[in-house]
Amino acid sequence: MRYSGFKVIKEALTGHKGWTQAWRDPEPQAQYDIVIIGGGGHGLATAHYLASVYGERRVAVIEKGWIGGGNVGRNTTIIRSNYLLDGNEPFYEFSLKLWEGLEQDLNYNAMVSQRGIMNLIHSDAQRDAFIRRGNAMILNGADAELLSEAQIRLEYPFLNFDDARFPIKGGLAQRRGGTVRHDAVAWGYARAADSRGVDIIQNCEVIGFRIEDGTCLGVETSKGFIGAGRVGCAVAGNSSRLMAKAGMRLPIESHVLQAFVSEGLKPVLPGVITFGAGHFYVSQSDKGGLVFGGDIDGYNSYAQRGNLPVVEDVCEGGMAIMPMIGRARLLRMWGGIMDMSMDGSPIIDRTHIDGLYFNGGWCYGGFKATPASGYAFAHLLARDEPHETATAYRFDRFRTGHMIDEKGMGNQPNLH
């Protein structure tokens, strides 16, 4: 069933009796060509592109809970392609382009809103760094705009420009960045993949791999063995736990990141803004809540809830750049488990086991990557070679010294 304005009017006039289920709830078959583990954004996007671009017909996505219950439904929904390094920027720009055509491709309203993102500048050194970043973006076909303090005052008059410690001196804007309704991304990809015959199997946990003579033959699940020609793992924060079942240790630590939403307010914040002197980012959802966050808690965690020191730190960041946020009441807060890699960049690669492929290490920035990650992972699974935008995301970069370390922090995952 296709969704359209015409369909909405027709259903409104006929008592909404014609809406059907958005995707099926199938039992697993004994064998698939490709099994994707993890029904988050990346797993579902992979399935969609496998079916729609690479013509794969026998594909299943296996999810231990319900689709969208992981990070894809827990993030602060910011999309952008404002990276510096060559290994990253073409990939994230490819992703942003896919976001721009996503809703037509999926026939689903994911509320992609290119309201713009603005990184604030507080010092001369930071301006130099942002000019360099903006130029790298432009060289890779992305958009970037350096704004003066006066220009920002017109758009965001309420910011704390004249703060004694961190005055606002300008900003780097990416107008094509913005926000997307996160759950709708999971649902839209699921519906599109399902319509092309992909089986989405929920409440089915992968508990092991069947590996014989160095080849992966399928997965052991809570619903029994499922055979597969190729297996793709995309389980984000649970990457180390899952791959340990294949005997692998990963260059990843799992950390908790918290997010916060205020009560609904009238429109106050037109785009996404980030504080350059601390770690704080905020946007306003279409329902009116201020959606904001900051740093990860900083210690290994699988708890999906954080602790108070980071709450205090995030709120201090908010008060530092937009003091009026102190008048809003906090409505909800939660945590998600991040797959923090050793250089802050992801991995989309084969493993040393034939037929077993891995996608992970997304840190706290994997939502914006969802379309390109799915596309590149589908390419790898279908063709057994990396997609042209993802050639740097290899396991062996830590052996060969080709780290993609945007922040230059080294192998300390909680600093990325």
Place this chain on the structure above:
Amino acid sequence: MIINHPLLGPRDSAEFVYLGAATLMDRPDPDTATAEEWHDYGYLRDNPAGPHRELWFHEGGDRSILIVTRNTTTHEITAVELARTVGART
């Protein structure tokens, strides 16, 4: 989280800097280690869900490094040792 420092008693975890898994204390022998051993030491982690031995540096306190055994699914801390005592034993 409250970390029960062996010398100073209960301290707020915010006084500490988290350094990572306690396996970082088992550094390969620089004279004999292979490149592969350095790679595994520097970049691979067990990252378990459950009890985890990890290093916390008391930067805002006595500057000692502690080995904290903490459950990563509940944040419950079950043991705290001074890294230098453990290091001296091994």
